[in-house]
Amino acid sequence: MDSPPRRRVGLLARSKPELDLCQLEIEHAGGNRPAHPQRRVRLEQVAAAIERMRGALRQPVRVLVCAACHAGPHRPFQRDPSRTWDEVIHTNLVGVMNACRAVLRE
Numbered sequence: 001m002d003s004p005p006r007r008r009v010g011l012l013a014r015s016k017p018e019l020d021l022c023q024l025e026i027e028h029a030g031g032n033r034p035a036h037p038q039r040r041v042r043l044e045q046v047a048a049a050i051e052r053m054r055g056a057l058r059q060p061v062r063v064l065v066c067a068a069c070h071a072g073p074h075r076p077f078q079r080d081p082s083r084t085w086d087e088v089i090h091t092n093l094v095g096v097m098n099a100c101r102a103v104l105r106e
């Protein structure tokens with residue numbers, strides 16, 4: 001009986017510990033994964049990381065899961081400076097949008 005084809009998974013993550021944990025989980029399940037730490041969410045940087053991943057996988061990106069989240073501060077809203085929430089919105093909205101745009105450039 002032939003074994004099922006191995007799935008290839010590429011990872012981008014903002015923090016190395018999260019990336020390492022996810023890599024271990026994928027390896028434990030028998031998967032293959034190139035991993036790329038990605039601290040920025042600017043389109044050019046995300047697109048470059050996606051291109052490196054495509055090269056490592058030698059195939060196009062077929063599925064994109066945007067699971068990154070910046071929860072924001074855990075205190076009353078009115079006590080936080082607007083720059084705190086700018087970072088939350090930039091990560092959770094603009095970062096996801098740029099990841100989608102980078103993958104759809106194919």
